[in-house]
Amino acid sequence: MRGGRRIRVRGQVQGVGFRPFVWALARRFGIEGRVSNDAEGVLIEARGADLDAFEAALAAEAPPLARIDAVESAPAEVAGTGFEIAVSGGPGAETRVTPDAATCRDCIDEIGGGGRRAGYAFTNCTNCGPRFSILRGLPYDRAQTTMAPFEMCAACRAEYEDPGDRRFHAQPVACPACGPRLWLERDGAEVPGDAIAQAAEVLRGGGILAVKGLGGFHLACDAENADAVALLRARKHRPAKPFALMAPEARIARHAEVSEAEATLLRDPAAPVVLLARRGDQLAEGLAPGQARLGWMLPYTPLHHLLCDAMGRVLVMTSGNLSGAPQVIGNDEARRSLGDIADAMLMHDREIARRLDDGVERIGARGRMVLRRARGRVPGTLPLPEGLGARQVVAYGGQLKSAICLVKNGQALLSHHMGDLDDALTVEEFGKADADYAALFDHRPEAVAVDLHPDFRSTRHGAARAEAEGLRLIRVQHHHAHMAAALGEAGWRGARA
Ligand SMILES: [Zn+2]
Ligand SMILES: [Zn+2]
CATH class of the missing domain: 3.30.70.100 (Alpha-Beta Plaits)
Known part of the structure; x- marks a missing residue:
């Protein structure tokens, strides 16, 4: 041998x-x-x-x-x-799950082609598609995702089982014969016909459309129509906070300065909202009053590609929520809370297991900066400077723009951005995420780090956990934590004598 x-x-x-x-x-x-x-x-x-x-x-x-x-x-x-x-073995095998990824070139071509997935809004493969947003539990396989109710047809199963196919073991594999279905709804009733064409019609007419996306609902309108933008602001009771925009790259370049690095970031599988300087054709001031930069993202699901293609204009794609509350993810929840804002809803029957906002990033003087770590970047780890992170610690952060950090094996796992803990639903989400990430990372902390502020909801959550589990509680001054986090992210190893 x-x-x-x-x-x-x-x-x-x-x-x-x-x-x-x-x-x-x-x-x-x-x-x-x-x-x-x-x-x-x-x-x-x-x-x-x-x-x-x-x-x-x-x-x-x-x-x-x-x-x-x-x-x-x-x-x-x-x-x-x-x-x-080989069949995977041992404890901990198959437990990893990767972030949701933007639709790949092969799938875009397939949607635009003449095959069985022509125009299909839920096309995906091993190189793209939903992951974390459909995960209900571990290990990551179809039965533990919101794709479980959709039984694969013979053609999809053959792809799933063929190691030479790009859908080999792609858990959310689907087609029009077996997968999720798209429809347009008005006043709670399905409108018969082509959902995408009708949705584009609503947008062209200056209406507001609720769109069920990957990590939650969006509210969409025609960004090139100032009246539609003003209507969305009025109905959402959101006078000034910037709206994110979605368009294909060529269209973005008409309205924004896009450097090579920014174009690369737009095309990243994480498909974040990228802050870009305004230029050229000016869009309505009401999109982001007083801001020199607008937030842009490329369509990142087949549904978005189909909608952008049918519409042919820049879309506002802002988080579908009531001011301050977390993004809506359920169909009934959307009917209840977005019904008064949206003229129609583009719905589907694949459930969203986790709320994941769009991430926000920009290119700064020293490269990529994450302003809001969310869909596409979680779950994921950051390496810590040598000597840090040998012990398992969980940190619960501040009251605003909350997130959780788990440290283990020299790595920091940051949760998705959850928003401000002033809202009861966000607090609920925070507790759920805590349990979730601990399970994902197989995390058993020996210490809990919290903000020094005793009344932050995050501090109270951490202190309660430390007490319940008999863990060491470390209180950290807020600005000290900011500085230490920045140094850690930059890989600073400390002063050398
Ligand atoms: Zn793909
Ligand atoms: Zn199928």
């Missing part, structure tokens, strides 16, 4: 099509052995003549949503013939 190698790949390598990618590489390089997921990432046992090239290609050609932190290999005896994708 020839010697082989045991190759360990660490990073964001689960739920991103990594095992079928390894399988295809192994075929290309004539490698025998197996690949599996476990608690540490992906494990490959490989034997063949071209192991160096195979190993180099693992990092160089990784799938679009993968992030490789390390590839470590050691000599090992590898038995068996052929190359198999």
